[in-house]
Amino acid sequence: MDSINVNNLVIIYSLGNTEMKISNIQLQQLEKDGFLILPGIFSAQEVETIKARLPSLFAEKSEANIIERNSGVVRTSMGLHLRDDLFADLVRHPRLIEPAEQILNEPFYIQQVKVNVKAAFSGEIWQWHTDFATHNNEDGVPQPKAINLHILLDDVNEFNGPLFFVPGSHKAGAHSATLDEQTTSYPLWVTDIERVRDVITRSSIVSAKGKPGTVLIFHDTLIHGSPNNMSPWDRTIFSLIVNPVSNAYTAPTRPDHKHHYDTTPIQPVSDDCLRRYMNQSVVHSL
Ligand code: SIN
Numbered sequence: 001m002d003s004i005n006v007n008n009l010v011i012i013y014s015l016g017n018t019e020m021k022i023s024n025i026q027l028q029q030l031e032k033d034g035f036l037i038l039p040g041i042f043s044a045q046e047v048e049t050i051k052a053r054l055p056s057l058f059a060e061k062s063e064a065n066i067i068e069r070n071s072g073v074v075r076t077s078m079g080l081h082l083r084d085d086l087f088a089d090l091v092r093h094p095r096l097i098e099p100a101e102q103i104l105n106e107p108f109y110i111q112q113v114k115v116n117v118k119a120a121f122s123g124e125i126w127q128w129h130t131d132f133a134t135h136n137n138e139d140g141v142p143q144p145k146a147i148n149l150h151i152l153l154d155d156v157n158e159f160n161g162p163l164f165f166v167p168g169s170h171k172a173g174a175h176s177a178t179l180d181e182q183t184t185s186y187p188l189w190v191t192d193i194e195r196v197r198d199v200i201t202r203s204s205i206v207s208a209k210g211k212p213g214t215v216l217i218f219h220d221t222l223i224h225g226s227p228n229n230m231s232p233w234d235r236t237i238f239s240l241i242v243n244p245v246s247n248a249y250t251a252p253t254r255p256d257h258k259h260h261y262d263t264t265p266i267q268p269v270s271d272d273c274l275r276r277y278m279n280q281s282v283v284h285s286l
Pocket residue numbers: 116126148161162163224225226237239
């Protein structure tokens with residue numbers, strides 16, 4: 001068996017299969033900080049192939065496309081794996097699913113799939129929050145076991161609205177939160193500001209910057225948010241949230257694109273699953 005190390009991720013070649021594993025040190029870092037930033041996981045060509053699908057998806061009249069309150073530009077486009085065949089493969093990509101298997105150690109389902117756009121000049125903020133506050137209060141998810149896997153689809157820098165993570169903030173479990181339906185077009189359970197102040201005072205803030213193809217992984221109770229994009233550069237991010245089947249929703253009240261109700265466990269597809277979409281004119285086949 002041969003193995004190589006790409007940006008600390010080990011790819012093991014065995015019997016013609018490839019496996020993408022994160023190292024024990026990275027698992028420990030995730031446990032300690034609540035997040036990982038993994039550069040260079042998807043190639044520039046793969047990222048361009050993913051991005052090529054977006055204009056037609058954003059142009060669809062769909063309640064799964066949520067528009068920014070002020071600019072009218074798409075803020076977030078959801079349920080993408082049910083709307084486009086490339087995304088149906090991407091949510092099963094082994095470079096996302098194998099690390100998730102290592103972290104969760106039990107069968108998990110696709111809870112939410114989206115691209116957050118944060119367009120140049122007009123992209124609005126995501127307030128300080130934890131994903132669990134929404135999962136628990138809206139969907140009745142019992143425990144903070146879901147994980148969020150992002151792929152940066154643009155160069156994310158300090159100017160175009162990177163995610164801000166508060167290291168270690170996941171350890172306190174659920175943080176007190178309130179539903180904010182005013183600040184943006186997306187109702188969000190936001191962490192109470194005194195709680196945010198207290199946690200940051202005892203910790204710090206890390207800005208999740210990186211080149212296109214960087215992967216972020218973070219826990220359900222990690223406090224995070226992101227500022228406006230007042231730069232001339234778009235900041236497009238793909239997000240897949242997976243949740244153990246044993247920890248599924250108990251209150252199916254939101255539309256399916258906000259929390260998918262099919263709890264079939266995800267199985268990874270082949271590592272070269274994006275190849276067939278390269279140089280292909282965009283045809284929606286689902
Ligand atoms: C963002 O796109 O900046 C926020 C993403 C998230 O809360 O997961």
